[in-house]
């Protein structure tokens with residue numbers, strides 16, 4: 001399985017390198033992988049291989065979807081095609097569920113592995129610069145605040161992660177209040 005994880009990581013990197021990577025996925029996904037490893041310290045029973053495969057594949061179609069399409073749906077399709085024949089069908093199905101539900105939108109994470117990926121994805125936003133990045137690209141404060149709130153909801157899946165990140169959540173929340181006062185728009 002180690003070999004498949006390496007191949008999947010290379011598949012992700014080579015796909016994204018073909019684009020201008022304007023959302024910084026080449027930094028985002030390794031950050032998600034760090035969080036997966038960290039969350040697993042609290043939940044040693046989690047199938048780490050499944051979550052790592054899901055992490056490398058969850059945003060693979062980000063730059064390929066058209067307006068109105070959901071990258072969680074297309075990434076799941078790509079994950080299934082890429083993994084089929086490389087490993088057991090059960091593993092493929094588990095990874096596909098992680099990818100499909102990572103946004104906690106229309107399909108919710110049902111398995112421990114999918115919950116870990118959804119939580120790690122949102123946690124990576126809180127330890128990264130996405131909120132500042134969105135503001136600097138002209139997104140409205142209210143839009144960024146909604147994103148922060150969705151991330152806080154999803155990191156709260158695991159109380160340990162919620163406890164770790166609540167101080168940073170409060171700092172981002174304050175940052176948005178102060179940024180609004182600047183009235184730069």
Ligand SMILES: [Fe+2]
Pocket residue numbers: 058059071102103
């Ligand atoms: Fe995503």
Ligand SMILES: [Fe+2]
Pocket residue numbers: 028032058059121
């Ligand atoms: Fe992501």
